[in-house]
Amino acid sequence: MELKKEVMPLYTYVLVELYDENPYEVHETETGLKLTNGEFDSPDSGNREKKELNMHCGKIIEVGPDCKYAKAGDDCYLPLNAVRPVIFKGNVYFICAEQNLTLLLGDNLSERFNK
Numbered sequence: 001m002e003l004k005k006e007v008m009p010l011y012t013y014v015l016v017e018l019y020d021e022n023p024y025e026v027h028e029t030e031t032g033l034k035l036t037n038g039e040f041d042s043p044d045s046g047n048r049e050k051k052e053l054n055m056h057c058g059k060i061i062e063v064g065p066d067c068k069y070a071k072a073g074d075d076c077y078l079p080l081n082a083v084r085p086v087i088f089k090g091n092v093y094f095i096c097a098e099q100n101l102t103l104l105l106g107d108n109l110s111e112r113f114n115k
Contacts, residue, residue, distance in 0.1 A: 007088045009064040012098040015086065016078060018058040024075075024105070025057070055079055055102065058094065067098045069113065074106035 009015050060074045070076065082100035086093045 008062055009095055011064045012066045013064045013095050014060050014067060014070050014098055014101065015062040016058040016076060016094045017061050018056050018094060022057040061093060070098050070101060070104060071106065074104050076101045077103040
């Protein structure tokens, strides 16, 4: 008999799968500056430059039972210095405490926060 293993963070930890490319970061500013996944066309040099990334965007896969705001399915921004990699069934996820998330993107957030 084969058991089906599951993964569940404990306490206030969240399990996040990082996006390869940030789906929220592609845009053009009023001055024509194009910013795409950490790269931008410099208005000074005209060259493509890369900004330092210390934040990443990902999808929350699972949340611990004591999480107050984050829910599975939300997108989030999280600082790289606050996460630890977790490999489960060949996939690489990252785990961090809910309080280390810097931004949530999801449905009905205002209702969640006004409880």
